Amino acid sequence: MLRIIDRYLLRELAFGFFASAVVLLVVTLGGTVSDVLSKVLRGRLPGNLVFEILGLRTLDALTVLVPLAVFLGVLLAYGRLWRDNEMAVLQGAGMPLSDLLRPLAWLAVPVVLLISVISFWLAPAAVRLSHSLVDEANRSLVVAGLEAGRFVQLPGRGGVMYVGAMDENGQRFERMFVETERADGEDTRIDVITAERGELRRESDGEGRFLALSDGFRVEGRIGHDDFRLLRFKGNDIALADSDPDSTPEALQRAAPMRELLASREPLQQAEVHWRLAAPLSALILAVLAVPLSRTRPRETRYAGLLLALLCYFIYLGLLGVARSLIEQGKIAPGFGLWWIHLPTLALAAWMLWRSDRLPRPARPNSRRGKKVRA
Numbered sequence: 001m002l003r004i005i006d007r008y009l010l011r012e013l014a015f016g017f018f019a020s021a022v023v024l025l026v027v028t029l030g031g032t033v034s035d036v037l038s039k040v041l042r043g044r045l046p047g048n049l050v051f052e053i054l055g056l057r058t059l060d061a062l063t064v065l066v067p068l069a070v071f072l073g074v075l076l077a078y079g080r081l082w083r084d085n086e087m088a089v090l091q092g093a094g095m096p097l098s099d100l101l102r103p104l105a106w107l108a109v110p111v112v113l114l115i116s117v118i119s120f121w122l123a124p125a126a127v128r129l130s131h132s133l134v135d136e137a138n139r140s141l142v143v144a145g146l147e148a149g150r151f152v153q154l155p156g157r158g159g160v161m162y163v164g165a166m167d168e169n170g171q172r173f174e175r176m177f178v179e180t181e182r183a184d185g186e187d188t189r190i191d192v193i194t195a196e197r198g199e200l201r202r203e204s205d206g207e208g209r210f211l212a213l214s215d216g217f218r219v220e221g222r223i224g225h226d227d228f229r230l231l232r233f234k235g236n237d238i239a240l241a242d243s244d245p246d247s248t249p250e251a252l253q254r255a256a257p258m259r260e261l262l263a264s265r266e267p268l269q270q271a272e273v274h275w276r277l278a279a280p281l282s283a284l285i286l287a288v289l290a291v292p293l294s295r296t297r298p299r300e301t302r303y304a305g306l307l308l309a310l311l312c313y314f315i316y317l318g319l320l321g322v323a324r325s326l327i328e329q330g331k332i333a334p335g336f337g338l339w340w341i342h343l344p345t346l347a348l349a350a351w352m353l354w355r356s357d358r359l360p361r362p363a364r365p366n367s368r369r370g371k372k373v374r375a
Contacts, residue, residue: 002106005090011104012081014267016071019108024065027056032057047313056126063119067283068313069097070111074104075309076288082296097356100291103136119279127255148173164229172199176213176239187222193236194218211238270334271327278338282334285346286313291350316345319328322372 036053038043045053078100081087091097148166153159162293164175178193195216213236221228253261253272261269261276293309319341326332 001101005095006106007079008101009077009100010106012077013073013103013107015079017069017075018076018112020072020076021069024069028061028065029054029057029058032061042304045134052133053130056130059118059126060123063115063123063279064112067286068113070283071107071286071290071309071313073107074287075294075306078291078294079296079305082294087295097291097295098353101288101353104291112284115283116280119276120323123276124257131255162215173197176211176216176367184222187224189220189222192219193238213238218247240251252293265334267330267334268328270337274327274334274337275320275324276326278342281338281342282320285342285349286316289345289349292349292356293369295356316341 009234031248032054035049036045038059076282078087097251148163151162153161159178159180162177162180163173166173174197174327176193176195178191180191182189182191193213193216195213197215198211200215201210214234215232216236217227217232218233218236220231246334251373253268256269258276259272261273264270273340289312293305293312296305323338323341325330327334327337
């Protein structure tokens with residue numbers, strides 16, 4: 001059973017955590033929306049999957065967002081108690097600062113378990129599903145920016161396209177018109193391509209996309225000059241904007257299942273294992289570190305301690321990123337992992353908490369005050 005004071009502190013912590021999580025989620029979602037929409041406009045992502053991709057990317061971002069929300073929630077909740085002198089009353093009643101860890105554990109332990117499930121399984125599954133949806137949708141001409149019977153913008157090339165007819169799968173078309181313009185010194189070069197039929201194809205690597213045109217004409221030249229050329233072709237290919245599958249080695253590791261990472265001995269996979277483990281560990285360590293950092297003195301400015309705490313957070317997060325990069329490069333043995341960052345930070349938090357519980361030593365009396373001054 002929780003004590004009355006523990007329930008009160010837990011309520012303050014929960015409110016601070018959820019308020020911080022909502023604000024961080026809104027900020028993260030705003031940046032994700034901007035990035036996704038810009039890629040949709042450039043033809044790199046399918047427009048019909050915007051909401052699915054936003055949801056999956058937000059789930060992946062929770063591994064960084066939740067530990068920071070716990071850290072800020074503890075700072076805001078306990079910082080308010082210090083500013084309103086409620087903590088002074090509790091200490092005067094005999095409650096040590098270490099007792100603040102009891103209600104904090106009721107909040108931190110479920111959050112750590114939740115972020116563990118997200119980091120180890122749900123976030124990689126979300127990345128894999130996002131890649132699968134984008135790859136499947138990019139096989140359609142509709143995603144490439146084409147719509148039968150309408151002039152549309154050519155994705156990634158600054159031109160105009162028209163398709164007379166298209167099959168149900170959006171992979172083959174008939175009666176295409178393509179017009180593009182590009183700078184040629186001080187002049188502007190224009191290209192006009194027509195084709196009886198064509199289809200959307202993928203490069204051998206599975207990433208690049210192009211339109212394979214058949215039986216058509218091509219007119220090219222500079223506007224205002226008489227050097228236009230007319231070409232007739234049996235086949236012609238037009239490159240489209242690349243899809244956005246995030247095929248870099250780092251992105252592939254983010255999508256890899258946990259069992260594959262544990263079975264591998266490659267530095268890149270081992271670094272990904274430690275990075276996923278860092279999410280729940282950092283949530284627990286930051287929660288403990290926030291307890292002594294939330295302490296403020298009566299005449300301190302309102303957000304002075306918060307700025308110092310955020311500086312500590314960014315230093316901690318930066319060291320984790322540097323350590324991960326060193327593991328990937330093989331400069332640090334995977335067995336060391338990120339423990340040489342986690343353990344000193346946890347020791348620092350424990351030392352700050354122990355130091356905050358100690359009472360200040362009484363000042364030594366000045367021996368000169370007791371002496372009488374002789375006339």
